[in-house]
Amino acid sequence: TGIGIPKNNLDAIFDDFFTHGKKNSSGLGLPFCKKVITAFGGVISCQSKLGEWTEFTILLPKIDSKSVNKLKYELMSKKRLLYIGDNNSDVFELQKNSFSHGYNFNTTSPFKLIDMSLDQVDMIIVNLDSYTEHDYYFSKLQDKLALLTTKVLYLYREPKAINLILNEKINYKLINASKIENDFTDHICRFFFIHFNNPKSTPRSTTETKSILLVDDNMSLRMYTGILLQRSGFHVIHAENGINALKSLELSQVDLIMIDLEMPLMGGLEATKQIRSNKRYESHKNTPIICFSASLDEKQQQELSKVGMNGFIFKPATKEQIFSSIERFIN
Structure with missing residues (x-):
């Protein structure tokens, strides 16, 4: 329901900077939608009856289709991954994976205070096993990660690693690496495209925060x-x-x-x-x-x-x- 769109404007609503009936509007909302949907191999269309209704239809390819998988591989070449840890086998597998999938891969020591721009990375993998005896370095790392919206994948193999206190402000996912050992590289690629919804995060009460x-x-x-x-x-x-x-x-x-x-x-x-x-x-x-x-x-x-x-x-x-x-x- 709504005011509807005049018929002579329907062909223009997806054009850059086209606006109608609203002040101070940039005319970029619907063109942006179309660009995103088209980038995912989909289409968007609009039908409207002036004074009565407007209907938008969005068609997207199935998540497991060949066209989506092709898009994922194309996107992988633009992704950036940082590994923080001292597990050489992880580094070897990720390095090999980056060659085959095209993403940019860097690694750094867990005992070095990170000074690089972490918000320029698409996903950060942290090997928790490296920090089980080094709370100071882990605390400093988490202080930096808490300021970001970047995905953080916490990997662990040793049971005592999960006793580390994880900052709830961080956008993280906790994974037992031993359970994905047989399909390690494919799982890492999938995590680039999975939304991290931290189950441990709980909203602060209004008495604790602004x-x-x-x-x-x-x-x-x-x-x-x-x-x-x-x-x-x-x-x-x-x-x-x-x-x-x-x-x-x-x-x-x-x-x-x-x-x-x-x-x-x-x-x-x-x-x-x-x-x-x-x-x-x-x-x-x-x-x-x-x-x-x-x-x-x-x-x-x-x-x-x-x-x-x-x-x-x-x-x-x-x-x-x-x-x-x-x-x-x-x-």
Whole structure:
């Protein structure tokens, strides 16, 4: 259901920078979707009846099809893997595997304090057996890994290795290497394409961490930003428009509000005016508010300041830009 799309616009909605009926939009959302879907060998199409409905159809090849396997091998040549450990047989197998599958492979000593840029790596394999008697080095390594969203694959063979305390902020998967010994290299390749959902991670209570209200009608951007914030220890509350954001503020106390400018039902400007002036939101009268926007001219920036917004971030923002803005308002 919805407002629908005019028939003469249907052929253009997947074109770069095409926009219709929404201010400050970049016209990159649907073209980006099409590029991603096409890259996976799929197709996306749209049908719509003005004033009544819009329907998008996405067709993707099966996960175990020849076309998907071909794509995986092509993608492997762009992957980067770092092995941290002192098991020579692992290093040999991974080195051999990298030659046959084309991914970039590096290794480093577990007893060297890592100074390389770990966020430039697609997956990090850590041999836990190397750290069973070296808590200091493992603690220093985990401090670095906790700042990343990079996949971390913890391998172990010795039972005592699983007694090491693993930082829950790290995006990790714990694997008994002896169980994949016969198919070691194939398993490693599969882990490049598997989502790591850390079962040991538990959300921190709001008394232990800061809460951020994330308001955006673009669900994919909102979820991506929310994941980054959660992995950095923040409690995240989601809302898809200004009205739902105000409802959330009546139910929860938050330390920071990040809000989109243009949204259906109620945008960021109107929501901010309500927060700053309506007594129903008195407890959040001075809560910092950061605006999300695709573009802002000088006049619009002044308007944001007048209604009580404390700063702004241009979309799409990098991880560094997001956390740099947050650190200005949350210690």
